[in-house]
Amino acid sequence: MSDKLTATPLVGVVLEEQVDITVDQICALCRVEHTQVVHLVEEGVIDPLPPTPALSAQWRFSGEALSRARRALRLQRELELNPAAAALVLDLLDEVASLRQALRDFAA
Structure with a gap:
């Protein structure tokens, strides 16, 4: 028996490139019920793609x-x-990130 471990390649998908995720997929990936996703849409946390x-x-x-x-x-x-x-918290975090990027751009 060899002491060397064989490396198995990992395979993944970059989801930002996948433009169409269904509600059911979001529910499964986030481990939540459909109603929770509906609440996120109603509050403007996430927006569906145009139909x-x-x-x-x-x-x-x-x-x-x-x-x-x-x-x-x-x-x-x-x-x-x-x-x-x-x-609201996510919007504020996005704004902070945007301001930090603007500051980095200004300083460069």
């Missing part, structure tokens, strides 16, 4: 929406925030 004629009855989301949903759900769980408060 296409073939898929007009189903919400579809970007990979960025998935990331934002995960962050909002984490805020709700860990800080016991409601969806509206989580939306």
